[in-house]
Amino acid sequence: MSDPQPTRPAGPTRKGAATHHHRGHPADAPEKADKRTLFERLVEFISPGPDSKDELIETLAEAEQRELIEPQSRAMLEGVLRMADMAAGDVMVAAPRMDLLDIEAPYDELLAVVIDTGHSRFPVTEGSRDNIIGILLAKDLLKLQRAPELNLRTLLRPAVFVPESKGLNELLRDFRTNRNHLAIVIDEFGNTAGLLTIEDVLEEIVGEIEDEFDEADATDAVYTLADGSHRVAGDASIASINEAFGVALPDEDFDTIGGLIAHQLGRVPRRGESVEVANLSFSVMLTRGGAVRWFKVQRLPKPADAAEAEA
Incomplete structure (x- = not known):
């Protein structure tokens, strides 16, 4: 039978450990208090008890302004919050x-x-x-x-x-x-x-997910196609269309070419339809979600050019 004597020092060791823990507690207390204060401040900032979802969204915007979260993260969080109310x-x-x-x-x-x-x-x-x-x-x-x-x-x-x-x-x-x-x-x-x-x-x-019609670099909304025509994004600004084609489309009431054409037509044009604006033919290449994604744009012959062609 083994002698139990060697196990007895464990008692003082446990007591000593407890005493050491007790003695160290006051020194640790301020540190733990500081941690609790920091945690409380963090909780107070992230969840200040907003009364509405709009206030929570405003809090996210403030966090972005203070560079606590990235703009893309803020936009995604807003999307999650808004999606909860959508059907x-x-x-x-x-x-x-x-x-x-x-x-x-x-x-x-x-x-x-x-x-x-x-x-x-x-x-x-x-x-x-x-x-x-x-x-x-x-x-x-x-x-x-x-x-x-x-x-x-x-x-x-x-x-x-x-x-x-x-x-x-x-x-x-x-x-x-x-x-x-x-x-x-x-x-x-x-x-x-x-x-x-x-x-x-x-x-x-x-946000918008690029599809097979989109370019990797979508900063320019006007692209030249192989046949000499142009491909124009439906959300291209009217200012960019005026600059690219040398026209003077009005931009007081509408920001995008898709909005302007839909207004003139009285509805969103369907795929395959063509609309003539400012001596340009806008043919719908792709629609999605009730809006035009891409137009194919061709210059129309001017009346003088048409007369010369007939002569």
Whole structure:
């Protein structure tokens, strides 16, 4: 049997440790008090007990001004706060502006729509625009080119339908959980109100997400194309258009060329439509979310040039 005697010094050691801890406590107290004070100050700054979400947003703006958070972080936090009050109907692409595929359309027609719009997912209808029978991925459409005997219906993915009132927070969680990227929004009567993608939801937090039509350097909103025409961003300032094309479009009431053209037309122009302004032809290349993303701009011949051409 082992002798328990060697274990007895542990008692004084514990007592000594306790005494040492007790003796050190007063010296540590000011330090702990300082830490608590600093923590309280930090909590008071970050969460000053605002009475509204607007006050909290103002607090974030003050934090940015004091360089405690980066501008991008502040913008994202604001986006998260605002998104909590938004529903699917606030962000959706309205039904009249949805790009749809008809299940009965020939392959060439379907492929042309896919190429022209540049989308990766399309609602597929049968009979009417309100009768959405599924979602077709653009990459799946290519399978018909190699195997024409395939039935397009077999390539459709199930469509997800959500009410206009569904909150964006909940919708984003559903998108992540179900690994789904597109939802069809329906109104209270069960009719198609629009569609919403995961990109639309995320843009409420992080801002505009560049797509395949965007350049890496988007500081210049006017680009020259190979055929001599120009590609112009819908949100390009009127001042930049005047400078690029040597025209004098009015900029008192509108800041962007998209806003000016929509006003003159009386509505947002649709993809493929052309509008003539200041001897320039603006053809819509891409629309998204109820706004024009890109115009193709060409100079029109002046009346004198037209007369000389006829002579």
